[in-house]
Amino acid sequence: VWSKNGLVHLLKIRFPIVQAPMAGGLATPRLVAAVTNAGGLGSFGAGYLTPKEIAKGISEIRELTDQPFAVNLFSPSMEETKNLKTSQEALIRYHQELGIPLKFSHERSLPPLKEQIEVLIEEKIPVFSFTFGIPPLSYLQQLKKQKTVLIGTATTLEEALLLEESGVDAIAAQGIEAGGHRGTFLHPDVDPLLSTATLIALLSRHCQVPILAAGGIMNGAGVAAALALGAQGTQLGTAFIASPESGASPAYKKALIESKGAKTTLTACFTGKIARALVNRFTKEMQGAPIASYPIQHFLTQNMRLCAAKDNRPEFMALYAGEGFQLCSNLPAGEIVSLLVQQTVAAVQGLAGQIA
Amino acid sequence: VWSKNGLVHLLKIRFPIVQAPMAGGLATPRLVAAVTNAGGLGSFGAGYLTPKEIAKGISEIRELTDQPFAVNLFSPSMEETKNLKTSQEALIRYHQELGIPLKFSHERSLPPLKEQIEVLIEEKIPVFSFTFGIPPLSYLQQLKKQKTVLIGTATTLEEALLLEESGVDAIAAQGIEAGGHRGTFLHPDVDPLLSTATLIALLSRHCQVPILAAGGIMNGAGVAAALALGAQGTQLGTAFIASPESGASPAYKKALIESKGAKTTLTACFTGKIARALVNRFTKEMQGAPIASYPIQHFLTQNMRLCAAKDNRPEFMALYAGEGFQLCSNLPAGEIVSLLVQQTVAAVQGLAGQIA
Numbered sequence: 001v002w003s004k005n006g007l008v009h010l011l012k013i014r015f016p017i018v019q020a021p022m023a024g025g026l027a028t029p030r031l032v033a034a035v036t037n038a039g040g041l042g043s044f045g046a047g048y049l050t051p052k053e054i055a056k057g058i059s060e061i062r063e064l065t066d067q068p069f070a071v072n073l074f075s076p077s078m079e080e081t082k083n084l085k086t087s088q089e090a091l092i093r094y095h096q097e098l099g100i101p102l103k104f105s106h107e108r109s110l111p112p113l114k115e116q117i118e119v120l121i122e123e124k125i126p127v128f129s130f131t132f133g134i135p136p137l138s139y140l141q142q143l144k145k146q147k148t149v150l151i152g153t154a155t156t157l158e159e160a161l162l163l164e165e166s167g168v169d170a171i172a173a174q175g176i177e178a179g180g181h182r183g184t185f186l187h188p189d190v191d192p193l194l195s196t197a198t199l200i201a202l203l204s205r206h207c208q209v210p211i212l213a214a215g216g217i218m219n220g221a222g223v224a225a226a227l228a229l230g231a232q233g234t235q236l237g238t239a240f241i242a243s244p245e246s247g248a249s250p251a252y253k254k255a256l257i258e259s260k261g262a263k264t265t266l267t268a269c270f271t272g273k274i275a276r277a278l279v280n281r282f283t284k285e286m287q288g289a290p291i292a293s294y295p296i297q298h299f300l301t302q303n304m305r306l307c308a309a310k311d312n313r314p315e316f317m318a319l320y321a322g323e324g325f326q327l328c329s330n331l332p333a334g335e336i337v338s339l340l341v342q343q344t345v346a347a348v349q350g351l352a353g354q355i356a
Numbered sequence: 357v358w359s360k361n362g363l364v365h366l367l368k369i370r371f372p373i374v375q376a377p378m379a380g381g382l383a384t385p386r387l388v389a390a391v392t393n394a395g396g397l398g399s400f401g402a403g404y405l406t407p408k409e410i411a412k413g414i415s416e417i418r419e420l421t422d423q424p425f426a427v428n429l430f431s432p433s434m435e436e437t438k439n440l441k442t443s444q445e446a447l448i449r450y451h452q453e454l455g456i457p458l459k460f461s462h463e464r465s466l467p468p469l470k471e472q473i474e475v476l477i478e479e480k481i482p483v484f485s486f487t488f489g490i491p492p493l494s495y496l497q498q499l500k501k502q503k504t505v506l507i508g509t510a511t512t513l514e515e516a517l518l519l520e521e522s523g524v525d526a527i528a529a530q531g532i533e534a535g536g537h538r539g540t541f542l543h544p545d546v547d548p549l550l551s552t553a554t555l556i557a558l559l560s561r562h563c564q565v566p567i568l569a570a571g572g573i574m575n576g577a578g579v580a581a582a583l584a585l586g587a588q589g590t591q592l593g594t595a596f597i598a599s600p601e602s603g604a605s606p607a608y609k610k611a612l613i614e615s616k617g618a619k620t621t622l623t624a625c626f627t628g629k630i631a632r633a634l635v636n637r638f639t640k641e642m643q644g645a646p647i648a649s650y651p652i653q654h655f656l657t658q659n660m661r662l663c664a665a666k667d668n669r670p671e672f673m674a675l676y677a678g679e680g681f682q683l684c685s686n687l688p689a690g691e692i693v694s695l696l697v698q699q700t701v702a703a704v705q706g707l708a709g710q711i712a
Contacts, residue, residue: 002710195533221584324553
């Protein structure tokens with residue numbers, strides 16, 4: 001089973017299923033290990049974490065599994081600070097409603113990538129995946145030298161070809177259905193917003209390295225479809241958010257499981273970078289409002305989001321979700337992986353039966 | 357082969373491949389017949405045509421094939437006329453540049469659906485498909501009584517469930533990748549813009565009638581993926597536009613085949629209704645410009661588009677295209693169908709080999 005799948009060999013996993021590296025505490029070491037132990041590849045979303053926090057996370061994962069896992073980081077993007085004052089003004093009323101101050105220090109920034117990557121090198125992690133761009137080649141070469149598998153994130157063919165040139169071993173092809181942040185980095189202003197299927201068809205024709213389909217995949221039929229289109233693996237995030245191992249707050253899990261009539265939207269209102277999330281009061285009211293650049297907007301809204309989660313007020317939370325969220329379940333993550341595998345095999349057999 | 361596919365039986369065709377009913381002269385009787393004769397279902401896009409033109413088209417198709425084909429009509433939508441004066445002002449300069457007058461009579465409207473449908477009833481056509489809404493039930497019942505198969509178009513689960521209630525035999529599930537007009541009719545203002553894959557996964561779980569996947573499918577891998585997701589058939593438009601049988605102008609075909617670096621966009625600038633087309637000067641400059649309601653904008657831009665096609669000026673044409681247009685070919689339509697079938701079988705066998 002899957003013996004002819006190059007990506008499964010490359011990642012040393014059993015099934016072509018990767019749990020997407022959801023940053024911000026969703027992909028806990030427990031979730032990562034549960035997916036990995038079930039035969040998929042768990043990914044630890046460490047983009048927001050300090051080197052110390054990353055080392056701690058890796059150590060926790062290694063206590064729970066001896067199988068391969070990935071750590072994911074954000075490639076820093078050099079955006080100018082814009083809308084700093086007006087974006088703060090737009091956020092004041094939500095802070096007033098939650099009874100919290102709007103604290104913001106202009107000094108705040110994400111931990112330096114260099115220091116984050118040094119931990120990964122030191123820890124000799126099995127797989128390093130990244131998004132929002134391409135880290136400096138010297139880091140990639142160091143990781144490659146010590147046999148860490150490299151996965152970059154692309155949303156267009158142009159980005160995928162640049163990743164290939166940078167020496168990645170595989171590409172996560174992120175379609176417009178994907179929940180959370182969009183990895184677009186080359187020309188965000190003229191983003192063609194390609195669907196996962198369109199992107200996979202294009203990349204599998206033009207790229208040499210294996211492609212991981214990311215975006216909108218929620219069940220085995222989706223896994224089979226991605227493989228049919230030419231992907232060698234799939235990356236699922238939303239499918240795992242409501243699992244008990246996920247770090248999502250109870251209000252977040254409830255919103256995913258119970259809001260079958262809800263919709264998702266693409267918005268930059270939470271961090272300054274486009275992301276797909278469930279439509280809520282905040283995403284609606286922030287339409288057209290001034291939004292600061294990434295990561296400034298992240299820090300501007302961070303306290304509000306944390307307090308809202310604590311107060312069980314999903315209307316002010318970032319409920320990141322892919323387009324297919326209606327199909328998500330709250331089963332344990334390992335069972336989700338097993339179910340995905342069963343469904344994939346059933347879908348393939350059903351399909352083969354149609355042409356027999 | 358395909359013996360277990362309910363849609364293939366229902367439509368009395370050999371392969372689960374439908375040529376999308378591209379109105380405006382793209383789906384000529386020759387194209388329809390070529391697809392039908394190759395074992396798919398050709399569709400005659402008759403939305404803009406008078407009853408007399410429809411009867412002529414059907415007669416031409418029947419001269420070329422004795423196999424089943426579809427005729428497609430637009431369900432009329434009752435939109436208020438808006439932006440009439442400002443939208444004309446926005447178009448003046450293009451008419452000046454082409455050296456043509458901006459002619460517009462407020463009296464103009466599409467041929468009445470009632471009279472169009474009467475032709476279909478009289479001609480006892482095999483398949484009637486429709487978009488932009490649901491025609492009055494009395495018409496649908498008359499067609500059903502005489503064994504015409506009914507296919508409605510949905511872009512959301514809510515629309516699909518309403519179509520099922522109306523008694524359709526199958527649903528064309530149109531994802532955001534689709535070229536040309538978007539069929540959304542219930543809540544166009546809060547359109548969740550679902551991808552074909554997301555929509556198929558959702559509809560195949562909740563609908564009883566067979567689902568046709570429409571949007572972004574360009575090759576057999578795409579057909580196999582749609583079937584894996586639970587569709588029973590596929591509907592491809594862009595894949596056939598550059599074929600010799602298509603009525604697209606040479607400039608349009610050239611743009612599709614040669615503009616590999618081009619992008620598509622969703623725009624209402626051509627007809628007042630959202631449609632996906634290649635980005636060109638007109639779509640770019642009309643961003644944010646006043647646009648009249650459908651079908652008024654259609655009549656406002658009609659002369660410009662016709663003259664531009666004649667003058668070989670693609671920058672003023674409606675180059676409708678799906679997101680996957682880079683994969684389109686200029687082979688004869690019958691060969692495209694044969695190739696799709698071969699590729700589908702190969703994709704399914706390749707997939708089955710992966711889990712063996």
